[in-house]
Amino acid sequence: MIPCGVWARRALNEISDVYRTNQFKARIGWASSMGDSCLRRLKHTLDQPGVHIMISLSRWPVVLAPAFTASSIFAADISSLNIAVTSDWNTGHNGEITFTNTGDQPIEGWTLSYADGSTLNQAWNCQWTLESGRHIISNLSWNETVQPGATISVGFGADGPFQTDFTDAMFNGEPVGVLYNGEDDGDDGNDDGNNDDGNNDDDGNNDDGNNDDGNNDDGNNDDDGNNDDDGNNDDGNNDDQSSGCIGDADGNGTVDVDDLLLVINDWGFCTGCPGDLDDNGSVDVNDMLVVLAAWGACPDVGPGDKRIVAYYIEWGIYGRDYQPADMPLDKITHVNYAFANISDDGRIAIGDPYAAIEKSYPGDTWDQPYRGTYNQLNNVLRAEYPHIKTLISVGGWTWSGKFSDVALTDTSRQIFASSCVDFIRMYNFDGVDIDWEYPVCCGMGSNTYRPEDRENYTLLMAELREQLDMAAEEDGRDYLLTIASAGGVDKLENYELAEIAAELDWVNTMSYDFMGAWDLSLTGHHSPLYPNPDNPSPNPNVRNFYNSDGSVQPWLDAGVPPEKIVMGVPFYGRAWGGVNATDAGLFQQANMVPPGTWDDWSSGATGINDYSEIAEMIESGGYVRMWDDVSKVPWAWNPNAHGGHFISYDDPESMQYKMDYINDLGLGGAMFWEVTCDREEDLLNVIHQSLSD
Structure with missing residues (x-):
């Protein structure tokens, strides 16, 4: 049995x-x-x-x-309905109805109704019917659950001018107040006086999560600011679990089977036991009912001081089969979606329309405005993880060619910034991350470069900041602006560090790709924390400053507050083949680029390996893990593979050194490139445990 x-x-x-x-x-x-x-x-x-x-x-x-x-037991509630005009013309208008769950528990299924008001002719993000003069609007499958603090928006089209006589409004059978364009109309007795438009979810941190400098992904993840914790429940007052969630007996941020089993196992008189959720000295049926009533993901209790920024790659849905729902969002605070492109007319443009807005997922309906990864990340998953902030990352290694043009003039900057505002409003992103690789020089040979890129980059960020702030005031929410910055000190000379940082919520440093198989003359660490004086590179910048510390210090030296700096870490390794066996391949000559994890016919051999694959190589034998105690990073060595296989990477030990560095300097968090490379979450767990409150 x-x-x-x-x-x-x-x-x-x-x-x-x-x-x-x-x-x-x-x-x-x-x-x-x-x-x-x-x-x-x-x-x-x-x-x-x-x-x-x-x-x-x-x-x-x-x-x-x-x-x-x-x-x-617990209240699930909304403060009001906000009804706003989004566009109008002579014969009609479009509008939006928003509400926010201001209670303590999820709302599972919702229906709102009202009489009179605008004459609707269509609606989206909902089911809409007209019954006996009342408009009945209810959820679809994908927006059925409304977590505490989460906001639901439904759109509608209507004939004639906008009307402000929506009467007898009800939400799940209870009267509710109505606000028009965020303001009380003054004559609705049901209105509680709150003028929230429902978009109150941003903590003001906008991190972007950078891409990278040598290939098209950089993988930042820094900082979590999350409410999940290490599983230690609490100090005996179990109504205050470490996750901040009533019913979460084990403190992992979710009320689930484990919490119910913990209650059963602690059954009886048990002062201070994790299962004593009501803190009455006894684990009994009341504690079990608390668990069942709170079932599901815990509400966000607000991000902490640190950010954990993950890059999610759009192309991950294909060969990697890594869908948005596969992300461990309980351990992340911000997701940078890589990437959007720039069109020929200087506007932000979707990178892969099929992946972004066309691909169907379970629960999608024919009439929703867009599907794809955008909808999964910004609507479906946001309902389950309301603490997550999402940013559209623009550019990357491959698509930075037009940045010099869009930054060139007042007009070009205004056009690009305006298009970004329209884009994040349309697809429900929380902000914009600019990954320009790089101003003035040193990116792809096909890019446009100008000496004035240095000053124009700052002006472009100032224009974006101004337009995002105006949109934030209009929309009643905060919009974030971040960049992925170069890691090399020579490239940072082409940034106005203090001036550009003043316009940003934070900077994501691409503290990786310092060395790679594009140079076969010398192996080395692609993301060392500190320089190793034994590095024989003839380039003094490479020897002394191509390291994580060297990518952070210029920002601090320019007077940028440390909390505005999010340090990037890699979840992948860079490798060389045909390497001399002296010193297990460290600082030796190579003669080939070895295969990577996701190479195909179009990429050829890349020498880029996911951390998950590197860990398997070491566990399976043949590869030996080596350690550089000066640079505080490992490398893997196999003299019998690929004529001598040298792989530079980060593992949990080196990641812990980097998280200690972030905490010791009071930096704003960590960014990583990219989330698909750490399937077992070994690296992310170190980040999360180190940076969580």
């Missing part, structure tokens, strides 16, 4: 419809004859006054139906 804990995990994994339409209900849909004794034990545990239990040992479901509603 399987243990009751195993049985319960399998059974409870299928709990559904918890806290649905304000009726607390849990259905357990799995069972076998082996679970009968455990079921009887569960029934005995839950068979308490106020709980009605129906059980059939031969056929399920088991239904737990408490004689109260969830709203009697």
